[in-house]
Amino acid sequence: MQYPEAIDYLYSRLPVFHRIGSKAIKPGLGNTLALCEALGNPHQKFRSIHVAGTNGKGSTSHMLAAIYQLAGYRVGLYTSPHLKAFTERIRLNGQPIGEDVVAAFVTKHRALIETIEPSFFEVTVAMAFDFFAQQAVEVAIIEVGLGGRLDSTNVITPMASVITNISYDHTDILGDTLPQIAGEKAGIIKAGTPVIIGETQPETVDVFRDVAVSLQAPITFADQQYAVEDNGVVNGFRQATVSHGGVSPRTIELDLLGSYQLRNLATLLTTVEVLQLQLPVSAGDVEKALAAVTSLTGLKGRFQTIQNSPRVIADTAHNQAGLVALFETVQTLPYEVLRIIIGMVADKERANVLATLPPTAVYYFCQANTPRSLAATDLQVEAAEVGLLGDIFADVNTALAVALQQASPNDLILITGSNYTIAELIDL
Structure with a gap:
């Protein structure tokens, strides 16, 4: 074999x-x-x-x-x-x-x-x-x-x-x-x-x-x-x-x-x-x-910088405490617009997680290629209920490509929400 x-x-x-x-x-x-x-x-x-x-x-x-x-x-x-x-x-x-x-x-x-x-x-x-x-x-x-x-x-x-x-x-x-x-x-x-x-x-x-x-x-x-x-x-x-x-x-x-x-x-x-x-x-x-x-x-996916100008960071935070800690660091960084690419799994409690996300960010909702993944359409609806607005994308790489097109050099693009979302990044 x-x-x-x-x-x-x-x-x-x-x-x-x-x-x-x-x-x-x-x-x-x-x-x-x-x-x-x-x-x-x-x-x-x-x-x-x-x-x-x-x-x-x-x-x-x-x-x-x-x-x-x-x-x-x-x-x-x-x-x-x-x-x-x-x-x-x-x-x-x-x-x-x-x-x-x-x-x-x-x-x-x-x-x-x-x-x-x-x-x-x-x-x-x-x-x-x-x-x-x-x-x-x-x-x-x-x-x-x-x-x-x-x-x-x-x-x-x-x-x-x-x-x-x-x-x-x-x-x-x-x-x-x-x-x-x-x-x-x-x-x-x-x-x-x-x-x-x-x-x-x-x-x-x-x-x-x-x-x-x-x-x-x-x-x-x-x-x-x-x-x-x-x-x-x-x-x-x-x-x-x-x-x-x-x-x-x-x-x-x-x-x-x-x-x-x-x-x-x-x-x-x-x-x-x-x-x-x-x-x-x-x-x-x-x-x-x-x-x-x-x-x-060989550790990857822990506040990992993928590129600069605009800065792209990938982090595997996927629960409320992890995301709270992540945004403590994000708040220390300079940026003009925060753009968040996020995908989540379906079998976890999400209300508290979504409540930790900043409402002023621009969102790109996606889903990983796994049966556990929450559909991007469902994530978009749940996020909108707490004031988080954005478009949906078939996968994380498509979302990143669009975010890069829309971003200025001084923006910050953050990719997070699930290990499985981070895993599918081509350039990780």
């Missing part, structure tokens, strides 16, 4: 979340455990850091991977969803898994897959763990797919569990209150294993503390350890002054320019500190890595 055949097999045979949403989820960890057992329990053969959270878990995972990679470790990175190619989900020292490796795995284990009948995500997780074990990674950064307690990645026993923050997303699956959502994400906390919580939130702090105490897991709230002051974008980097205890403040530069990344900064610095005895890294390596995350790990 060649790579195209293997990918077609995975997509056609197995339920895939990005195509059919929550129907693709197979509750429980049984399938993943069965796959791992048949593969020789690869998840027990490497050290790992488990990263969950509503927003920021992908960026935090990539930044942690960059730090340990630059420090000389052999680093695995598992994230989802991918933007352009399936192989982006599984990386070794920043490089995607080989297409031949994917094809060989599917070919070799086809009978196993057909016996267990796992989901697409469960197979992907098992493939990643098998690859990391075979490659003898020294640490793997594992991003949770959805929630935590019942997520397929939750078969690992990590060196540390990291939860960035809690806000409303996937409420049909995780619950419709912040404590309920926090309870699901707290499911990645393991007995005696350090847990780092990125943001202290009144609604969720007791949830995390109670679980940590019950499991005797040392808990640290990152925003109580590090104070981060935004210095804005300086010489092409997001610059911050970081203070920590009695240590002299230091300046850190990020190549990820969104101001919301500063919330992730305290989280990952705390994680590195907690693991310093097991995975020592120098302050210099941390600073160099954070200035080069995109080149070290």
Whole structure:
């Protein structure tokens, strides 16, 4: 079986979340455990850091991977969803898994897959763990797919569990209150294993503390350890002054320019500190890595500049909290007219999301080529109800072409609303 055949097999045979949403989820960890057992329990053969959270878990995972990679470790990175190619989900020292490796795995284990009948995500997780074990990674950064307690990645026993923050997303699956959502994400906390919580939130702090105490897991709230002051974008980097205890403040530069990344900064610095005895890294390596995350790990779609004059920025924000954070950064930029290209999925609550969008912008409504995508016509109608006006387009690239034709050199074009919308950009 060649790579195209293997990918077609995975997509056609197995339920895939990005195509059919929550129907693709197979509750429980049984399938993943069965796959791992048949593969020789690869998840027990490497050290790992488990990263969950509503927003920021992908960026935090990539930044942690960059730090340990630059420090000389052999680093695995598992994230989802991918933007352009399936192989982006599984990386070794920043490089995607080989297409031949994917094809060989599917070919070799086809009978196993057909016996267990796992989901697409469960197979992907098992493939990643098998690859990391075979490659003898020294640490793997594992991003949770959805929630935590019942997520397929939750078969690992990590060196540390990291939860960035809690806000409303996937409420049909995780619950419709912040404590309920926090309870699901707290499911990645393991007995005696350090847990780092990125943001202290009144609604969720007791949830995390109670679980940590019950499991005797040392808990640290990152925003109580590090104070981060935004210095804005300086010489092409997001610059911050970081203070920590009695240590002299230091300046850190990020190549990820969104101001919301500063919330992730305290989280990952705390994680590195907690693991310093097991995975020592120098302050210099941390600073160099954070200035080069995109080149070290291949991360895309996080306040990414596609072109200048007019400036075009792509960002995968797709829920209310993510978009609020995104527009905090947008408001710091100079522009004459803000033009927003947006596509969304149909199986998420949208009223609060649309309420966060600026009514003064010019809108270009589009839809991604996936069954989960909300029709652009429906998005236009729902947006108009809250005063957001614009035209509809068949896809994101058509919308961008028109926006570029209509824009002046000093306008800002923002593309957002869904991973799937960003993924279809030709020039990403």
